[in-house]
Amino acid sequence: MFMSPFKGHSGLKRIFNAAGYSFDGLRAAFTGEAAFRQLVLLNVILIPVSFLLPVSRVERAVMILACLVALIVELLNSAIEATVDRISLERHPLSKNAKDMGSAAQFVALGLIGAVWAVILL
Template sequence: MWQQIMRVRQRAIWSWEGFVHVWRTEGSLAQWVVANVVFGILAFVLPLSAGERGMLLMGGIIILGVECMNTAIERVVDDIGTERRDAAKQAKDCGSAAVAVTAIGVGVGWVCVLVGLAV
């Protein structure tokens, strides 16, 4: 049992170190955190159901996770080599697209919820 607790603790430490690395090296993560704070406040101010609120908050957190994965892709690609390669550019562009598509999905969720409030 103690070993399992220590493994969970170690994984939490590694995860935090990864998040801190992305925070320090990628300005876009800070922008997404600010957006999450703003939209999080909005989610609690608006008269939303618990499900709507949960979906919108979860979506914002998922964007942070995808931003971390995008940074991981960039680091691996850069570690392999610094010369310009089509595959390297495509990998980085796909990671960036994953962030954009996720953000669009969350934006669609917000639009649906806000339209539902207006009706």
């Protein structure tokens, strides 16, 4: 069976390596992606606001979860864009589709924030 040369560590070393790669990804997203920084700012505002609102713990958790889902989707969208650009900067319909679908996913995630907050607060 073929094994990736990038795999092979196990135990605590693998966990530490994975955590390092995750922090590298967060750093890359924050420094290189304006949309990610904007979502971080939105989360910095909305999450504390959720603690000031007269909602149940479950409602607050759902409000925060919706905000975090948008961050996750933006990380995946940025990863798709980086991969497509790495393969080729040439304009191609499939590349456009991949980038547009990533953007659409982020649009839906932002709509999720709005819908969840609206349903809970209104």
